[in-house]
Amino acid sequence: MGREGEPIPEVKAPEGPKGVINVPQRLLMGPGPANANPRVLAAQCLPLLGHMHPPFFKIMDEIQAGLRYLFQTESKYTCLMSGTGHAGMEACISNLLEPGETFVVGDKGIWGLRVADIGERFGAKVVHLKKDAGHTFSYDELKEAVEKHKPAALFLCQGDSSTGVHQNLSGLGELCHKNGTLLIIDTVCTLGGVPFFADAWGIDAMYSGSQKVIGAPPGASPLFFSQRAVDKLKSRKTKPISFCWDLNLVGDYWGWYNSRSYHHTGMVSTWYAMREALAVIGEDGLENLWEKHQRLHNELWAGLKEMGLEPFVEDPAERLVTVNCIKVPPGVDWKAVIDYAMDTYNLEIWGGLGQTVGKIWRVGIMGYNATPGNVELVLAAFREALKKQGKLPDRPFLT
């Protein structure tokens, strides 16, 4: 069977997986992934189509239309990057910045840090705009930075899942456009859970993730480019370094330029799931989703406050609705609370990330998991775990 001269040694015995896969049922109420809608998961059982078949292009068209609704845009430049949110992140940076260009990065948690790292890897001149964990940038601070540096692009994370803050994006589109700056927004943990208007707010590029509010499995990064962003891409002096993320080519697979060329094999099952998740979002309606996430956020905090727990983000105007960061009170073993929730209820609650490790718990209320019952279970787990440590304030209705 081998080719001439190729040694065919004895084949080593299989050491890999045996039998049929089985996984425990978990309730993922951390910062993500959230549980996916079973209807969305089920779409992945459908037989594969070829990545260049017309029925598959139809599904890609449906996804783009669904994304236009989700992003609130008329732009034809929407697609899924084949990867998680990091794929969208790296795609925005590697397509919209040329080596040596100035890139102002709003750094108020792990995502700003990561974007700054990637910007530097791809040769941009990165200006870190630093903010302490738990706070966001004011319009005036951003205005000063943009007017001073006249950067090629400004990056901000709408909702930082590591610190639980929500960045107000008001007026930034206009500010950036006046200064020849592209506005790049990360909506990985917010899209679908809080208002976002790509066109009305003058956003130039945005990427998100599939596995949070959208309720699909990880592996697809919804991406948006404005006409200004595409103009920048098309007028680059250098080729984008990454072939995988080159939106001259990826965009052409998605029909951005009025043709269809093969770039890579679309992620067929994952895109079926995304098509289905976007259908569910259309059925639910964005206003209803935003209202639901806000309401359950309020319910969570009403319950947490009864236990004496406080938000890490002090200013309610800066507090994120989808990922809730809870201060660990002095003397409480934060890890024991997480372990209690997992051991008792198969319930995932997370600790901090980056500079917030040990200081906070993180509770996500996102997408398919955003239900009153799940909020109640999270509250019950906190109540019982704190009580076990003797750390529940003595109030009659809690005993």
Added chain:
Amino acid sequence: MGREGEPIPEVKAPEGPKGVINVPQRLLMGPGPANANPRVLAAQCLPLLGHMHPPFFKIMDEIQAGLRYLFQTESKYTCLMSGTGHAGMEACISNLLEPGETFVVGDKGIWGLRVADIGERFGAKVVHLKKDAGHTFSYDELKEAVEKHKPAALFLCQGDSSTGVHQNLSGLGELCHKNGTLLIIDTVCTLGGVPFFADAWGIDAMYSGSQKVIGAPPGASPLFFSQRAVDKLKSRKTKPISFCWDLNLVGDYWGWYNSRSYHHTGMVSTWYAMREALAVIGEDGLENLWEKHQRLHNELWAGLKEMGLEPFVEDPAERLVTVNCIKVPPGVDWKAVIDYAMDTYNLEIWGGLGQTVGKIWRVGIMGYNATPGNVELVLAAFREALKKQGKLPDRPFLT
């Protein structure tokens, strides 16, 4: 619901997908994707796990063990890159070559061309080693190139799906090691269908795809690094440009360096599918898979030759087993044959790619689709389509 000062315009109505997804049943006998095993697709319905949960790490461990069997290696450096074969391709290049280093690329079809492009994007000094479509490199040609250029790496595609050739890898490991060269192999359309021995053949890096012989959906790229490859990665003078493909970090998520750090969110459903596909491969056994692919390749060609059709690759020693390239005879409308197969049987047969467009048909016999029945259906489609064009040689048993 909006943040202070953020304009909340009227929400545009959904224009996205309506109702439940439905896709036609297709038999994918082109160069890939092939149909996935339904047991593998079904694994994607299982509930999501968190990407840092111990039960998910167990699945990652199982995948790595299954990959070690599939690659025939003892190396601990195996993983899935989160993306299609292009992700593995870009990962090998961006991790193993530093800007300015020499990279000899065996270019005998579209994949060599693409690897050369990516090598140049990442700043390598690429030496194109060119071969006409339908032919492979001899050991002596490769020896001359490696000894002349002493490259940091040599790239070869084991099976080029655009031209249907199978590159003999015999002796190349030793040759490369003598010359301080890393040997990088593309096995996207061959792995599991033809013999491959990462350790015994002295391969340093290899990437493949999930959606061909492996029988899983597209979106996971099995990757292998030898100790020499990891040593090179660890002694780089520059950071790999891409964060997404940086195997210092991706490898640490997969436990290469005796720890586990978060790098990105693993593609949970897709990795479930890969775990299951690797279990199926272990049950089938590699020797049986290689034998089956060879046998069905022989059956296909016996049938094609009866119709007077000839292989594009003239030398049987260079002919690929998994993707079969068939010469379009003079006067035959190649497109009409493809359309006939699709219209009559929902059966996918492909034309050429790159320099072979219009000159060949491509028939894949891979993984879950490698069955005698499927081979017979392909033959029937050719027979009927050629007959319709009056191009079937007049032989009694075919009338």
